[in-house]
Every structure is written in structure tokens, then in C-alpha cells.
Amino acid sequence: MTCNCAPSSEQATVVATRSGRTLAAQLVVWMVVQMKPQIFGLMVAVGIIHAEWDALTVRDHARVRAEAGELALQCPADLDTDALGTFTGEVERTGTPLETAIAKARLGMAASGTALGLANEGSFGAHPANPFIPGNQELLVLVDEERGMVVQESLLSHRTCHSQTRALDIDALQPYLQRIGFPRQGVIVRPAVAPAGVHLYKGLTDWTTVANALGMCAHASEDGHALVQPDLRAHLSPLRMRVIRRLGWRMAERLARLCPSCASPGFGRLESRSGLPCAWCAEPTRLPLAEIQGCSACSHRETRPPAHGLREADAGYCDRCNP
Ligand SMILES: [Zn+2]
């Protein structure tokens, strides 16, 4: 992907309050470059802890910095987004993924005093197109207080693993750990049948720690087994990091598109309208008939042909011909 902005000699200023965030901050710099001059010289708060930002890096840092102009990026140091819910269930999520992502971005904005915030939220479950394979839905939002808009992009991947297993000892666990990509993919270990107050062990990335946790959890469990599952926090899940990285590029592309009506950044797909006619009986199917593109700041909408480019649907998708 290339940057379509005119090069500038201005110096980029990237402020990341935590070491290790600077590289990650580059994507935001790049995204803001794309929005120039709509959002230029503003501060973006990053409502993200864990390592989602490590996934959101760009390679061509030097060029980005040369073109970025003056920008200060703030990554609040003590942001507790776990208060909005945890993967392991100690804190239950109450909002939708969109509400949670916006709340995370606002936490970052409140901590940094900025009018722009960016945050990510992931969810896992059965793939909507096929309940027999797993799905990972990632959402990235940009909250723009001044324009009163939220730009969102999402990405669904079937390349994920959230299966769990029960084990008595580390030897029995080896095939499972190999399958999920341990130790790059971290794991959580807990008693399979847990008495109240028993601790779970998460973020485990070495064999000795897993073996120890397994022994303790199996011993504490009423049925003598430990339950082992992948730790799906982004910094412990390479597959998820890959999805977030792709999503970051998608968001950057979207922010580069300006609304034809009000020139706000982030013009793009809002929803699909189903109803592509069946090739046999011409009845509407569930396949998309049109894509609605729109602006997050104003009510401008455009109807476009869907990305699949089809004029009619295979009868296999028709509830009448293939019930
Ligand atoms: Zn049909």
C-alpha cells in the first residue's frame, strides 16, 4: 500500500509514554497522515492496553515520519480496560463489542485529554457462515469528539483457535499445545471443576509453568482434571495479532476516503443489503444485493454493487430451491 499524500519536510513528533509503543504508534501516525489536512496536528489517545498496537505497525517508518507533520500520540500508561470485561470472565462484559471498543477509546481520551481516540475489541465464537468452524471478529473504532463521529472497521477471520481441552498431566497435553502453536500462543490453565475461590493461571508461555499450573489445578479440581485453553489476549495470540494488523490497514484505507458531501474522513461500507435473486427461481436469497456506503459524520449514503460482482445467486443459496 502506498501513501497518497504529498511528501512534506515537516518533522514528525511521536510521543509514546511507554517504551515498545513507539513502533505501534507509527500506524496511527500513518493513519493521521492519510487524513491530512482534516485531522492534522491533533493528538490521538490510544485506548488499548495489552499489545494490540504491536500488531498495528507499519514497515516504512522513515517515510511515514518524514510525511507525518507534527503529531503527538499518547498511550496512557495506566489504562485499565479490563474493567470493561476480560476474556477469562473474572469481569463480565456487559456492552456489545462496539460499545466496549468506544468505551475503551473514551477511557484513553479521558486519560490523555484528547479529542480523538482509537481502540480495538475482539470476540470469538462460531463462524457466522459455518457454525462448525471457529470465528474471530475484530473491531477497530476511531472516536472523533469534534466531529461527533465514530468510524468503525471490522474483520472476520476463521484462522483462529479457541478450543479447550482437559488434561491430567503435561504429557497428555503435548498434542494440544502443539496444535494451538504453544508457546507463541499462550494458555490459560484452571481446574476443570472448580471449588469456589480457586485461582486460574493465565498468560502461560513456557512448559515448566504450564506443567506446574496443570499439577496444581488438577489437584484442586473435584474431578482431578485441569482445563486448558488458549489465552486470546492479543499479545499472547499470534493469529489474532495478524487479524488486527490487517484490520489496521483496512482502517487506514478507510480513513483516507473522504465523504463526497462533507469531506469528513472514513467514508466506507456501513452495511450490506441481502436479496440477490436466485438464478433458477429469481426469489431473493440471503446473498448481498447491494452495499450501502456512508459517512460517519453526516447522513450521506450511496448504494453500490456488492464486492462479489454477481448478478444472480447460485441456487444452492436459495431457501426455495435448496431448502
Ligand atoms: Zn431459487
Ligand SMILES: [Zn+2]
Ligand atoms: Zn459526510
